[in-house]
Amino acid sequence: MARISGFLTAALVALWGTVVMAQNVILPPGLDPENTIVLQLKDGPVVIETYPEDAPTHVARVKELTRQGFYDGLKFHRVIEGFMAQTGDPKGDGTGGSGQNLKAEFNKRLHFRGTVSMARADDPDSADSQFFICLQPSFALNNKYTVWGRVVSGMEAVDKIQRGEGPAFGDPDSIVKMSVAADLLASGQAKLYEANDTAAAAAAPVSAPASAPGEQPVEAAATPETTAAEAAGEPVSPPQP
Numbered sequence: 001m002a003r004i005s006g007f008l009t010a011a012l013v014a015l016w017g018t019v020v021m022a023q024n025v026i027l028p029p030g031l032d033p034e035n036t037i038v039l040q041l042k043d044g045p046v047v048i049e050t051y052p053e054d055a056p057t058h059v060a061r062v063k064e065l066t067r068q069g070f071y072d073g074l075k076f077h078r079v080i081e082g083f084m085a086q087t088g089d090p091k092g093d094g095t096g097g098s099g100q101n102l103k104a105e106f107n108k109r110l111h112f113r114g115t116v117s118m119a120r121a122d123d124p125d126s127a128d129s130q131f132f133i134c135l136q137p138s139f140a141l142n143n144k145y146t147v148w149g150r151v152v153s154g155m156e157a158v159d160k161i162q163r164g165e166g167p168a169f170g171d172p173d174s175i176v177k178m179s180v181a182a183d184l185l186a187s188g189q190a191k192l193y194e195a196n197d198t199a200a201a202a203a204a205p206v207s208a209p210a211s212a213p214g215e216q217p218v219e220a221a222a223t224p225e226t227t228a229a230e231a232a233g234e235p236v237s238p239p240q241p
Helices: 001-021 056-067 154-160 181-186 198-202
Strands: 025-027 034-041 044-050 079-080 082-089 114-120 131-134 149-152 177-180 190-192
Touching: 025 044, 025 181, 034 181, 044 056, 044 154, 056 149, 056 154, 056 177, 082 149, 149 154, 177 181
Parallel strands: 025 190
Antiparallel strands: 034 044, 034 177, 044 149, 079 082, 082 131, 114 131, 114 149
C-alpha cells in the first residue's frame, strides 16, 4: 500500500508540475537566463539570480542537478520561522545528498532575507545538494556557508512554505519543479520582462534581499548581532556517507 501511495504521490507531483510550468514565468530585467534558477512552489514561481562569479563550482553543480531533475519533488524538510527554509535532500530528513561534495567557496555575499546558500556539515567542504533560503537576515552565517544566489522575485511564495522540522514534521512542502531560466525561455515557458507588459510589471522583484547588482557587499565584520532565530541553530546537514 505504501509503495502504491508513493507512486501516486509522484504522479500527482509530476502532473502538478506540468500544469504549473504551462504558465509563463516572467523574468525580471537585467538577469542572465543561463545563470538564473526558477523554483516552482505551490504558491508560485521563485526567481533566483545566481552568483557564478563568487561561487562558480556551486552554481555549476546546482545547474547540473537542476537540469537532471534532481530537485523536482524534494521536500523543504527544515523550515524555521524567522530563520530559513532548507531543501535539496532526496531522503527528506537532512541526511542525504547527490553524493558529490563541493569545496567551500565562502565569499563576501551576506545572508540577507532572500539569500540562497548551501547547507553543509561540520567540514567546510561537505556541501552537496542541500541549500537554504533565508527568511530573515542571518548574519551569523556569513563566511561560514557558501552564498550562491538570491531571490529577486517570488519571495512571497517562499514565505508561505510550511514550517517544521524533525520526525514530527508530517506535512512539508516540496519543490514542484526547478529549472534553469534559459531552458524555460527556449521551451516557451518563460518570457523576459517588458516595461509595457502589465503582467510582467506585477512580477518584478518585490524585495531587495541582497546587494543590488554590481554593488559591493559590506564586510561581515560590520553586521548586526545574531538574532534569536539564528541562535536556534544553523542550517546544516550531517556528513555524507
